[in-house]
Amino acid sequence: MTTPDHQSPAPQPPLPVAKDRIYRSPMALAGGVLLLAVIAWLGFDALIQGRGRTPWLALAGMILVVPLVIAFTLRPAVFAGEDRLRIRNPFRVIGIPWGEIAALRSGYSNEVVDKAGRKYQLWALPVSLRGRKKAEARKARAAADAARGDRPAGRGLGGLGAGGMGLFGGGAGGSITPTGATRAETDQAMDDLRELLEQRGEAESAQGEISVRWAYEVAAPVVAGAVLMVILFAVH
Template sequence: MTTPDHESPAPQPPTPGQRDRVYRSPMGIAGGVLLLAIVAWLGIDALATGRERTPWLALATMIFLVPLVATFTLRPAVFANEERLRIRNPFRVITVPWGEVVSLRSGYSNEVVAKSGGKYQLWAVPVSLRARKKAAARDARANAQRAAEAGGRGGRRGSGMGGGFGFGGLSRGAAAGVSDGPARAESDKVMDDLRELLETKGESDAAQGEVTVRWAYEIAAPVVAGAVLLAILVATG
């Protein structure tokens, strides 16, 4: 019986998949934490000091409001990698391979349009018209400043060589001519990132598949239970 001169190499662990890019709304999270703190403060106070039916009403209200607030503020998120886009909305989780995405639209809301005709809103990337106006105003001011500096450089060059090249005038002009691009609202920057992934990965074999939609019954159940309990207490009061 012969023995092998060397042992076969141990199988290598699979290469971990690319980590998702995660997009969430900081303002939504901050608002949700604040609302939950207020609900907890008022509810616990009513449970501790309330009389007769007040503690039961407070308990039912908390069972209804806490998951509802968390669902609409803390839960929404968008996960994107090279293969697919996963949208976690309040009561649904939608997985859309890039090959199934027709477009990413931005209007009064940001949404994904699939080849099947389905439209899925990105709750975690809300549109802020105020942020867009502020970004447009910043861009307009930057353009006006660049135009004014360019005009000043032209006037100095016309008056003589000293004005064009003396005391670092040329270096300032070159720096002023460099633009970082138009100002963009944060939600629009997120959509730009997602569009770049769509353009670069949409045709790859790994990005093909079907759209899947899963309802988050684990989130809806406590909300419905709290609403039913609160309705019963109010009706029997």
């Protein structure tokens, strides 16, 4: 029996693919589920109990309204991957490589600006002026507490001694760090996206073309419901 002088190396397992970070609006999700529940309750009641044209009008209304509710509440999302940012808005899906993004802007809305100057709004990350005010208030309270050297009332941890690691970190004479967030949730999400842009913007795999796809799966039932509604009113 002869043995080979050398053996070929065993094949290496493929590297795990990093999962996308997904950003969505919890308030929009909750509102969408509630609206769909109300529409289903009223619509099916009209379908079952209605007389004459009422069931048909209810059916047309549901075909028209349900996709719109889904489009503006449950559908919007932002997927941040290693190589590109995918934006799922109510009627479009935009894929932008990090290398094609010029800026991520936050004003009265959050948006992406590509190197050609085109803007794409992030429906999944709506700006909350109320959230910003709350975050600024928390930040001001934290600064005031730090200046006084006080811990927030009712949140200190006793018996930790110098150098103990509690919720606020540090020991005697150390700085006090509040646990409350000092940035609004959507502003923090935009900060995360800017950090990814800074890290991946020059990567070779993060270059390419921008893709835009219209959401025909949303538009088609909306148009069908609208046409059915017009027909029902026309034959009255």
